[in-house]
């Protein structure tokens with residue numbers, strides 16, 4: 124969970140937006156470690172929840188603001204061991220990039236994904252329109268299952284619809300080994 128004004132939300136902003144390269148690199152290393160730890164422990168849980176044995180392909184949501192290469196793509200294809208061999212840059216920004224509703228035409232792909240199980244990664248979930256539109260495009264290209272994971276769910280505690288959920292979420296301490304899907308405990312790393 125990425126709360127406006129707090130460290131994780133700041134990391135998710137700075138890793139691609141800081142004007143200082145050293146800051147971007149440091150944040151990218153930290154976020155790559157977070158993602159690698161999560162995938163090591165819970166990727167199999169996400170696959171099980173989708174009813175698939177594993178994900179054949181890992182890809183990411185491209186930047187609608189012109190970041191190329193996107194640092195998340197670099198992290199998944201080079202830094203994170205579990206994903207580097209499976210990573211494919213499948214999506215590019217399509218014609219309808221501006222709206223905030225689910226629309227597969229926000230993204231394009233030239234790839235035929237028939238029968239593939241795809242793990243789609245994004246950095247921040249705000250309205251969900253970006254990730255869901257990307258997932259819809261992958262399904263239209265033939266993907267059998269698409270799972271989305273995000274580094275951070277954006278929350279602004281001052282936004283009234285979020286405030287009740289935020290207080291409930293804050294009452295639960297984060298634990299790497301407690302599954303976010305069913306709260307079951309996992310073994311060690």
Ligand SMILES: [Zn+2]
Nearest residue numbers: 164165168302
């Ligand atoms: Zn799990």
